[in-house]
Amino acid sequence: MPQPLQIALLGSKFMGRTHSNAYLNVAKFFKLPLEPEMHTICARDAEDLAVFGPRWGWAGFSTDWKSVVDNPDVGLVDVATPNHVHKEQAIAALEAGKHVACEKPLAGTLDEARAMKDAAAARPDQHTFVWFNYRRCPAIAYARQLVKEGRLGRLFHVRAAYLQDWGGPDTPLLWRFQGDQAGSGAHGDLNAHSIDMARFVTGEEFTDVIGAVNETFIEEREIVDSAGGEISGRGAGGGGDKRMGKVTVDDAVLFLARLSGGAVASFEATRLSTGDKNRNRIEIHGEKGAIRFDFERMNELEWYDATLPGAEQGWSTINVTRGGDGHPYAAAWWPDAHIIGYEHGFVNQAADMIKVLGGEEPEAPIPDFADAWETQRVLEAALRCADKRAPVSIADVT
Numbered sequence: 001m002p003q004p005l006q007i008a009l010l011g012s013k014f015m016g017r018t019h020s021n022a023y024l025n026v027a028k029f030f031k032l033p034l035e036p037e038m039h040t041i042c043a044r045d046a047e048d049l050a051v052f053g054p055r056w057g058w059a060g061f062s063t064d065w066k067s068v069v070d071n072p073d074v075g076l077v078d079v080a081t082p083n084h085v086h087k088e089q090a091i092a093a094l095e096a097g098k099h100v101a102c103e104k105p106l107a108g109t110l111d112e113a114r115a116m117k118d119a120a121a122a123r124p125d126q127h128t129f130v131w132f133n134y135r136r137c138p139a140i141a142y143a144r145q146l147v148k149e150g151r152l153g154r155l156f157h158v159r160a161a162y163l164q165d166w167g168g169p170d171t172p173l174l175w176r177f178q179g180d181q182a183g184s185g186a187h188g189d190l191n192a193h194s195i196d197m198a199r200f201v202t203g204e205e206f207t208d209v210i211g212a213v214n215e216t217f218i219e220e221r222e223i224v225d226s227a228g229g230e231i232s233g234r235g236a237g238g239g240g241d242k243r244m245g246k247v248t249v250d251d252a253v254l255f256l257a258r259l260s261g262g263a264v265a266s267f268e269a270t271r272l273s274t275g276d277k278n279r280n281r282i283e284i285h286g287e288k289g290a291i292r293f294d295f296e297r298m299n300e301l302e303w304y305d306a307t308l309p310g311a312e313q314g315w316s317t318i319n320v321t322r323g324g325d326g327h328p329y330a331a332a333w334w335p336d337a338h339i340i341g342y343e344h345g346f347v348n349q350a351a352d353m354i355k356v357l358g359g360e361e362p363e364a365p366i367p368d369f370a371d372a373w374e375t376q377r378v379l380e381a382a383l384r385c386a387d388k389r390a391p392v393s394i395a396d397v398t
Contacts, residue, residue, distance in 0.1 A: 005034040005357060008068045010089055011080030012043035012052050015103050015131070019080050020056035021343050022350035029332045030351040033358025042068045069093045076101065076357065080131075083108035083188065084181045090369075091119045094126060099357060101129040105192040105379060106372040108183025110397070113376040120369040129353050130372040132196040134280060136348035138340075139301040139320040141328035141364040143284070143291045144201045146303070152286030158198050158265035162190035163279040167271030173221040173245040185249030187214070188379055190269035190280075195375045196367065197282050198267075201291075204259040206378045206394050212255035214386035217272060220244045255382040267382075299339040328363050 009019055023036050041058040042065045043049055049061040062068050069077055069092050077093035078101040079086055086107045093100045100120070107113040120128045134140055146152060167177075167186070175181040182188065199205065223243040252270035259265055273279070280295035292302035292315075301318045321339060323331025329348045333340050352362035367375075381392040 002033055002035040002358070004037045005076060005354060006037050006039040006074050007076045007078060008040045008042065008071065008074045009038075009058070009078045009080060010042045010065050010068070011103075012041055012045075012049060013080075015080040016041070016043065016052070017056065018133075018343060018346045019078055019131075019350075020058070022346040024057040026347050026350040026354065029347065030354075032351065032354045033360050034354050036350070036354055039074055040068050040071070065089060066092065069096050069098065075099060076353075079103060082175050082181050083183045087112040087116055090116050090128075094119050094123055094128075097126065099127045099129075100369075101131065101353060102369070102372075103131050104196070104372065104375075105183065105188045106130055106369060106376050108179075108181070108188070110376060110380045113373055117369045117373040127353075127356055128369040129349075129356075130367045130369065131346070131349060132193065132200075132367050132372070132375075133345040133349055134193050134197055134295065135200050135364060135367070136329065136345040136352070137293075137295070137298050138327050138329045139293055139298060139318075140197060140201065140282075142318070142320050143293060143301055144203075144364065145328070146289070146291060147201055147284065147286075148203060151289050151305075152284060152291070153288030155202055155204070155259070155261055155263040155284060155286045157283070157285040158202065158259065158263055159281075159283040159285075160194035160198055160266070161268040161279070161281050162186075162194050162270075163268070163273035163276035163281075164190065164271045165274050165276055167218070167251060169218050169221075171221065172224040173247070177221055177247045177249055178245075179248035182249055184253075184379070184383065185216075185247075185251060186269040186271045187250050187253035187382065190271075191253060191255075191267055191382070192375055192379060193280060194267050194269065194282065195378045196372075198259075198265060198284075199375065200365070201282070201284060202259060202261070202263070204261045204263070205374060206257050206265075206381070207260050208258045208394060209378070209381040209385040209392045210256045210258065211391070212253065212382045212386035214250050214383060215252045216247055216249070217251045219247050221247055253382060253386065255385060257378070257382075298341070 038058045040060045042062045053061040077098045079089045223245045254268045257265045283292045290304040320327045322336045352366045377397040381397045385392045
């Protein structure tokens, strides 16, 4: 039997549920070198945890994250808390000798991300992981394979947009709208995914941010009792006088960039794209071909083969669910065209993390703190560019 891997999870809201579901199901679908055991779930509300823990498969629960991190039985600490506490909790876990997984973005600020990256580098025997879950979509992992095989040839354009519409005027002052907790708004939450996907699929790094705009459209929001909650608490609440609080993050950030192979790139992130619920899109165009992906159709990858005779060229749609034909991750799931959903990307990542901890290779490269630091540098460069209204070299973001 595989040796057990005792896991502790910090955070029980939206990401707490997705990570819990991943650990609960990963061994049912993947052959793993270690047996994941759900040791402890940790959050602030003991009453909530008493229900959450058993429901999601956790053996125990705690409201004291420091004691959980220090528990000698725990081998992997997973940080799924708001951005402003990533640094303290992740570094404490590293100092306690644990492997550490962390939600994205790596941290709320560049300084905090640097400290996390440096702490991980000082402990090379301990693994770190960052939950850029869209890398684990079979279509995105397959797009990476096509680029790596040279099927697109020299790359010319990357276009990425992550569009949501939940952040309208009636949405209360959640922690995601407060800079001291989130670091940034749609930029850190959504552009972080797009930047990571661009780096992952192309295999290239960013060299410069050429232009950027940073906009906050809704400058005040209602303060409600559930302000620390997740998107499920969207409503503005009852009538009467409203207590209003200042929004200190962006609603939308757009920027232009150059990549190390010479391609130009555009990125857009917003929570005010009316009609777009979770439209995470990326296009990559090269001399030999092109790909398009939209997460709202996550099992599909659009492909254009420019090497065919002109009369035969046109966009085709690949249903990336054929494990027997080599589509990444698909063999672990269902028969061809029996599609998967949002939660499966997290299960796929849990499998890759456990493979790495057991000495095996992941299905696709998995970001550690050093990798996520590179994405954090691009996030910072875009904000500096918008503030200064001048280009920013990534080399100057250290």
